[in-house]
Amino acid sequence: MMSSHLLLDVTDVSKRFGGVQALDSVGLQVPQGSIVGLIGPNGAGKTTFFNVITGLYPADSGIFLFDGKSYFPESVSEVTKSGLARTFQNIRLFGEMSVLENVMVGCHCRSKAGLLGAIFRFPSTKREEQSIREKSQALLTYVGLGDYADMQARNLSYGHQRRLEIARALATEPKLLALDEPAAGMNATEKLELRELLLRIRADGKTILLIEHDVSLVMGICDSLTVLDYGKVIATGKPADVRVHPEVIKAYLGQGAV
């Protein structure tokens, strides 16, 4: 259930690329158990924000707190291990691997078989492999890809690839799941299914940070929204309030949405 405990709490994050100030002193709070939306026009800095908090791009400045602990995002894999997993806007699957194997890779950081285990296949290693396999298959079913386990990941259609990204991220057993435009390329009906999936994930105790351009989806499921424009936070609050914020309308929603 929603609590006031802040799972992610970052303030004053800045990032510059040459002449572009992609993030300008951005702050964002994600309470445990909530779904927080991050929206804004194209090029506002949303993806960059993800890249910075997950350690992919070094931040120019910023204070980062995750689950009450202060961290400085430097190593992507460490961030994942600490419980923050993400998906990618331009899908990055392991194309040559099967759908199931993609998810099994996701289990990497929650399993421990080492070199000797791999070479000698101790009983404990075999048991671990077995449980990874079962867990991954279960996750595929969870996101609705149960029947595609043996297919090569790159042959999946676009929408299915997005689901696989989510399954793979879930396999890392994150506390916070950061999704970058999961609904892109889906039609309205598919978006409804996605919405169900996200709600179920939240119900299962996870927190979600969501970048999404689909207004009805975002407004429908987010507990709160933060709006970026030109790297700055221009509004933050409940969807209903943000939706009528004049600056947001001007920069992002457009008059048509009113």
Place this chain on the structure above:
Amino acid sequence: ACGKGGDKSAAAPVDGIEVKIGHVAPLTGPIAHLGKDNENGARLALEEINKAGLTIDGKKVVLTLVPEDDAEDPKTATQVAQKLVDAKVVGVVGHLNSGTSIPASKIYSDAGITQISPSATNPDYTKQGFKTTYRLVATDAQQGPALANYVSKTLNAKTVAIIDDSTQYGKGLADEFEKTVKASGVKVVTREASNNKATDFKAILTKIKGSKPDVIMYGGMDATGGPLTKQAAELGIKAKIVGGDGMCTEKLAELAGDAVVNVTCSEAGKALSKMAQGADFQKRYKERFNSDVQIYAPFTYDAVYVLVDAMKRANSTDPAKILVVMPDTKMNGLVGNIAFDSKGDMKEGVITLYDFKDKKKTVLDVINM
């Protein structure tokens, strides 16, 4: 110059028992030309012998050459050595390089087959204690000092710079040279190294120019020695350049251009022009292969004769019997008097010094060891 290496002998109808002689040299890679030269020499001898007819133990014998390519690679060398052993050759002429002759020698030794290298000059080759190992050339341990003496005594040099090509041969020779030349009081101002595929020596030569040696010694082949000589001249270096058998070829004159007047080099054997039958050999060689003798063709030529001589004396084509009589070899070959010491080295090693007059290799001195 190549391409029809094997036709005539191969086509000869085999009437009589066939006796195989192996030959190994690199036929591919950077020094393929020297390898082919060696093979040609052996082939010429073999064809002559077949033509004249050879009878051993009352039976007519036809020799066939089994030519192999070791590509200068030690591992390949052992493989082809094994192949020759399997093919039941009575003896092997080769390999060309010390670096291949040494690992292969173990296999010939295990099989009890005579190996005569026409050109491996590294002293270690015969130091392994094998009864099967022979060579027809002097060693670097003789060639190096010969060159050193020339530098210190004849040229009266006070300072020398040494360059080698980082190969077993080039570096080995340069080491031997350095030892003696130092002992005779000449100062080695610098020791440099390039490699056997280099084309540009200007940096090294510039450095040497700075130390103003009287003489530059190069341990390496003609293909690199030529450009090196030429570039030295381009840098305005006046020092004399001396080198060993690897660069002592007619080719050097071509490759070094006018600068070749600066060069003195040694051969670990008798000079072709000083060989009694040298000119004749050269003519026959040219007729048969339509190319010039490079360096060691006379030695492979003789190596075949040495093997045949042993067959005759043993009156057998059994490798074991041939091996028994090998130490008693006494033959007056193309390259001079051939007899071996207990290790398999030439008793009368000869080193010939050359320089280049009118771009022609000219004998300067003959040193008997």
Place this chain on the structure above:
Amino acid sequence: MDIFLQQIINGLVLGSIYALIALGYTMVYGVLGIINFAHGEVLMIGAMVSLSLLRLILSLTSDLPGWLTLLIVLPVTMAVCAGLSYWIERIAYRPLRNAPRLAPLISAIGMSILLQTIAMLIWSRNPMTYPQLLPSSPIEIGTSGATITGKEMVIIVVALAVMCGLLFLVEKTKLGRAMRATAEQTQIASLMGVNPNRVISITFMLGGALAGLAGVMIASNYGNVHFYMGFIPGLKAFTAAVLGGIGNLQGAMLGGLLLGLIEALGAGYIGELTGGVFGSNYQDIFAFLVLILVLVLRPTGLLGEKVSDRA
């Protein structure tokens, strides 16, 4: 005498030669993204073909001035090499366009062996002398004692000219844009009306012609040719191209020059720098260490773009 100045000159000349090869090499890489192991062999064939042409001309007349002979021989050689390069691409690379990344590397090696062997068949195994066409007597620079030859100056100038020409072509012309577009996304380029096969063929022919030019330059500089002469320059060009940032023309030039300078200064000064522990026998190590150092600091070479890996 100024040894240091002389070493710099040595390095610049050597570096220009590397640069000349690396330019053609890096351009081809830029379009197809493959290590063209056969580039050195095209260079070798160029040198060989030009030698045959020279012999032919010299057998007809012997009183043409060297530079004029060269001007006759060069275009023909470059055309032959362009043609050869075209066919290499057609045979060994084009069918592998969608194959795994390393497949063309192996077929390139096969091609390399093939060309070497063919050259060995045609032009013999022997190293051969290459006629002296450009002035090679040393010219002293001021009173420093350092010298440079006419042919060396020609090489530096040619390398610079080639770089400028290529830069203009690739950056400023439509063909260049088509080349870059094809390099990046062949299919999308074809959606712009670009015929990718044609662009790739043209690039290879250009690369071949440049290899031919480099072959003639190297042959006339060093005065000899051998069927094996392409291997090392090919390798050095690869090194130079990577050092500068592979696919980048200025990078190839810079990388080539730098590699030349490193080798020259390495050969000249390692001994002094290391108190005599290491000598010129370690010059290649020295070059590789510098290379590794550069790449550790700049993983995409000196001028290589930081390919923005957007996530």
Place this chain on the structure above:
Amino acid sequence: MSRSSYLWLGALALILLPWVVGASGGNYWVRVLDFALLYIVLALGLNVVVGFAGLLDLGYIAFYALGAYSYALLASPHLPQHFETIAAAFPQGMHFSPWMVAVFSIILAALFGIILGFPTLQLRGDYLAIVTLGFGEIIRIFMNNLDRPMNLTNGPKGITAIDPIQLFGVSFTKPLDFGFVQVPSLYLVFYLFLILAIAVTIVCLHLQYSRIGRAWVAIREDEIAAKAMGINTRNMKLLAFAIGASFAGVAGVLFSAFQGFVSPESFTLWESIVVLAMVVLGGIGHIPGVILGAIVLAVFPEILRGVAEPVQKVLFGHVIVDVEVIRQLIYGLALILIMLYRPGGIWQKGVDK
């Protein structure tokens, strides 16, 4: 037939192989097989680096050299001859057992693998290729030059008189006499190398289908995504380098004991390229393919060596083109043709899932 009966049949075939080959083709072919087995080990090791982890390594042979020289130095008269202290310490001469040295070289090669890996972590594709190439050359140049100021490696002359392999008191240079049958030394070597090759194959298979193997492939496919899965890509890459290197290290020890002679010439760039060609030609990333590739490229040139002349004689009555020229031509052509017709390798990974 059941799986286990296939296995038994395969084992029997492998045991009989040297006898059949030896009887029909002679020892030369057994020697070729011996080397083919060493190449299998090398190719499998390189496959871990290039095939699994996707790191293009052109200096792989350096690790082979490290193993070979380790044994050459520790089991030959070279060091005692040149260093009095060592001679004093080992009055009987240095004769370390290949097994000890093998363990030592696994560690040494793995260590060097890591040393090489570290500076290259950021590098991709061809940048990595050139650095590894440089590394391979650096090792070779050191071997070539460390004969002065102290004579450590004997430089280009190489090291001779290296102890042959001994196992439980059985020397591999002499035939082993069982009374009823004599096993020639080359056959013994075959069995030894075979055991090694099989062991390495099993290790590779186990690795491939493990958590680690999956992490490697993930890195190969998309490094950023792999990191996002919590994979420590740095450690995994270093591990790949280390494992690949250690295989080569062991193979090097056996090579040097088998040859009795090592010199830097055996460890040139060209050797690295040949091993890479085996991996790619066979089927990169696919263990059976890699093994096949190693066998093909080790055996095929030797077949050419044998047939180029007789075939010409049969066809034309005499030899038209020199054997070695034909061999090179066909070799080059074969590399091209195989890639054209099987771009993924002769035996590439099927849809075997």
Place this chain on the structure above:
Amino acid sequence: MSALLQVQDLKVAYGGINAVKGIDLHVNQGELVALIGANGAGKSSSLKAISGLLKPASGEIEFINQKTNQLPAYELVKRGLGLVPEGRGVFKRMTILENLQMGAFLKTDAKAINQKLEEVFTYFPRLKERLSQLAGTLSGGEQQMVAMGRAMMAEPKLLLLDEPSMGLSPIMVETIFDVIRTLSMSGMTILLVEQNARLALQMADRAYVMESGLITLTGPGGELLQDPRVRTAYLGE
């Protein structure tokens, strides 16, 4: 009226997978036709086959009265076909300006090119601000603008659009659809693949619905918008 594009019994296969299993469709001169369908239905595959990026397994494609089955993409471009591919396909290592210039690759008249550039900038002012930025560093939406602008530069007779609104902010979706509408009004013939089925159907003269590689419904856009099957499957109702 003859169709500008006529497709008959088109089949597309990837190895063993049949992605498109025999579809018929046509687009008349000046029409705006929409193609909608679920993920993996085969829409993109159809567009790729039509534009020559993929060789169809079988079937007939006629563009301006000529069979084009076997023609490569660049030949079709010459004849007036344009495609904005799924996932934008901008040249990442080229600047925005160069990307746009690539769009006009087959044009030679420098003046006309400049005019066209200015026209593109009126639709997408953001592009003008960033002329010399490398396209690879642009945000997703910005890249989509580049892709659209680039296609406009060629002034194609038939423009194929593969999910042009994907990843765009609401305001940009509006803009893009405005652009499409304007282009269509100005006489350009357009075949539009969209996940935003509602907007697409509202705008389209006619539309096709694709399911598992087959066309299952067709009719005027407005009509399909009312079809209950479409409403449940694609409009989320």
